[in-house]
Amino acid sequence: MAETIEIRQLTAEDYLDLKESMMSAYADMQGSYWREPTIRRLMNLFPEGQIAVTVNEKVVGCALSIIVDYEKYGDNHTYEQITGYYTFNTHDPKGDTLYGIEVFVHPDFRGKRLARRLYDARKNLCERLNLQGIVAGGRIPSYEKYADQLTPREYIEKVRDKEIYDPTLTFQFSNDFLVKKILKNYLPNDVPSQGFATLLQWFNIYYEKDIDTIRYQKSTVRIGLVQWQMRDYRNLEGFLQQVEFFVDAVSDYGSDFVVFPELFNAPLMAEFNQLDQAGAIRGVAKYTEAIREEFLRHAVAYNVNIITGSMPIVMEEQLYNISYLCRRDGTYDHYIKIHPTPSEVSAWGIKGGNEIKVFDTDCGKIGIQICYDVEFPEPARILAEQGMQILFVPFLTDTQHAYNRVRFCAQARAVENECYVAIAGCVGNLPKVNNMDLQYAQSCVLTPSDFAFPVTGVKADATPNTEMVVIADVDLVLLKELHAFGSVQTKKDMRHDLYGVVWKGEQ
Incomplete structure (x- = not known):
C-alpha cells in the first residue's frame, strides 16, 4: 500500500499521535515529551509556526517554533530562558527571528526525508514572514561516545568534516545551518549531549529590513x-x-x-x-x-x-x-x-x-x-x-x-x-x-x-x-x-586564509 505524506499545520486533535511519536523519538531522554496544555498554548500563540508531518494521516513528526526579538536574548541563553520556562511568553509577533524549539520524527519513519520536509516548511514560513533567519539550539546526541577524547569544538569540527556522524548535527549541516556557538547547560538533562548544544543559525537570503513598500527595491x-x-x-x-x-x-x-x-x-x-x-x-x-x-x-x-x-x-x-x-x-x-x-x-x-x-x-x-x-x-x-x-x-x-x-x-x-x-x-x-x-x-x-x-x-x-x-x-x-x-559558490568558497585582494588606491 502506498504511503500518503502531508505537511500541514498542527491541530489540537493531533496530540495523542504527537505524544507517541515524541516519546519514541526521545527514548534516550525518559519523560521528555510536551504536555497537552503546553502544546495548546503554543498553538494559540502562533498556530502557523507549529508544523506537522503525517504518514497516512498519522502525525509522525513535527517542527515547533516561536518568533523572538533576538537581541533581547543574544547568543548566551538556555532552552528554558528562550521559551520563557515553557510559558512561551517570549513569543513576539513583531520579532525578527524564527526560533526552533522542537523538531523530531518517529524512529519508525526515519529515512523518508520527513525531517527535511519539516525544515523546508519552516524555511518557507521564515521567508513568508520576512524574518531574518532561523535560530535553534541543537543536540549532539553522539557526543557521549567521544567525550573522553574530544572537546565539543573538536567533535563539531569532525562532524562538519564528515569524520563522525551525528544524527542531529549532521542533518543540520546538510540543511545549510551554521554553528554559531557552543552552548553549555542548554539542556542540562540531555545526557547523550553531555549538557552541550550547538547554537544553529540559518539566514533568510530574502529578508528585507524595514521594507518601504513605496520605495521598495525591485527584484x-x-x-x-x-x-x-x-x-x-x-x-x-x-x-x-x-x-x-x-x-x-x-x-x-x-x-x-x-x-x-x-x-x-x-x-x-x-x-x-x-x-x-x-x-x-x-x-x-x-x-x-x-x-x-x-x-x-x-x-x-x-x-x-x-x-x-x-x-x-x-x-x-x-x-x-x-x-x-x-x-x-x-x-x-x-x-x-x-x-x-x-x-x-x-x-x-x-x-x-x-x-x-x-x-x-x-x-x-x-x-x-x-x-x-x-x-x-x-x-x-x-x-x-x-x-x-x-x-x-x-x-x-x-x-x-x-x-x-x-x-x-x-x-x-x-x-x-x-x-x-x-x-x-x-x-x-x-x-x-x-x-x-x-x-x-x-x-x-x-x-x-x-x-x-x-x-x-x-x-x-x-x-x-x-x-x-x-x-x-x-x-x-x-x-x-x-x-x-548554487552548484558552486565562488564568492563563498574563496580561500581567504590563503589569498586576498587588497585595494591600495585612494578612497
Whole structure:
C-alpha cells in the first residue's frame, strides 16, 4: 500500500499521535515529551509556526517554533530562558527571528526525508514572514561516545568534516545551518549531549529590513544597451539629438538602465582634425560636461538611470576617460577608467584613475568598468565584495580579437563574482577621425553559469556590427539564491586564509 505524506499545520486533535511519536523519538531522554496544555498554548500563540508531518494521516513528526526579538536574548541563553520556562511568553509577533524549539520524527519513519520536509516548511514560513533567519539550539546526541577524547569544538569540527556522524548535527549541516556557538547547560538533562548544544543559525537570503513598500527595491531589473553607430554628426546638436532618440526609445520599453558605449562621442573629434591626436581629443573633452548635463536631464525626464558610456575629460590639466551614472532622481556619480590602453596613453596621453566604488541605485548596487578595466579581475572582485549585483562595461574595440578579450573577460567576471555583466560597444567607422578608424562590437548581457541562468551564460546579445538596442531583464533574486545554494559558490568558497585582494588606491 502506498504511503500518503502531508505537511500541514498542527491541530489540537493531533496530540495523542504527537505524544507517541515524541516519546519514541526521545527514548534516550525518559519523560521528555510536551504536555497537552503546553502544546495548546503554543498553538494559540502562533498556530502557523507549529508544523506537522503525517504518514497516512498519522502525525509522525513535527517542527515547533516561536518568533523572538533576538537581541533581547543574544547568543548566551538556555532552552528554558528562550521559551520563557515553557510559558512561551517570549513569543513576539513583531520579532525578527524564527526560533526552533522542537523538531523530531518517529524512529519508525526515519529515512523518508520527513525531517527535511519539516525544515523546508519552516524555511518557507521564515521567508513568508520576512524574518531574518532561523535560530535553534541543537543536540549532539553522539557526543557521549567521544567525550573522553574530544572537546565539543573538536567533535563539531569532525562532524562538519564528515569524520563522525551525528544524527542531529549532521542533518543540520546538510540543511545549510551554521554553528554559531557552543552552548553549555542548554539542556542540562540531555545526557547523550553531555549538557552541550550547538547554537544553529540559518539566514533568510530574502529578508528585507524595514521594507518601504513605496520605495521598495525591485527584484527584476530591465537593462537597455545601445549599440552605437559611429557617424558624422556635424555638430554637438546633431549628436545630442541621436542621444535623446536612444534614451527615448529604450525608456519606452520600461528600462531601468540605458547604457552607452565607451568614447561614443568620438565623432565630434572631426571638428578638431587640424590638430594632432592629443589636441583633438582634448578639444572634444570641452563638450563632456555639457553632454553630462543633457544626460542628467534625460534621466529625470525619461525616468531611467543612464550609464553615459565614457568621454574624455580634462581635470587639473590631466586627461582622463570618464563615465557618469546619471540617476533618475536627478543625482549623479562618476567613474574614471583605471587602466588606459597602450594606444590611449601613446596617442592621447590619457591617465588612469585611482578610485573604484559600488554605486547605490533604486535597482540595486552596481559597478562600472570601462573596456580594458574588465580584463583585470581584481577590481571587479573588490566591487563584488562590496555587494555589486550588476557590472556595466562601456567598451570600444576595433577588431574582433580586441572585442573577444573584453567579451571573454566580462563573462569570467560574471561567473567568478556571481553577478550580471552588461557590455555596450560602438560599431561602424569614422574615416575623418584620426585613431578612430574602425569599430567592432556585439553588445550583450552576461550571466553567471548555473541552472537558473541560460546555459550559454548570455541573457541577450546584439547582432554584431549593427546599430541597435538590446533589452534584457535580469533577476536579482536569482543572484541571492546562487550565492546561497548554487552548484558552486565562488564568492563563498574563496580561500581567504590563503589569498586576498587588497585595494591600495585612494578612497
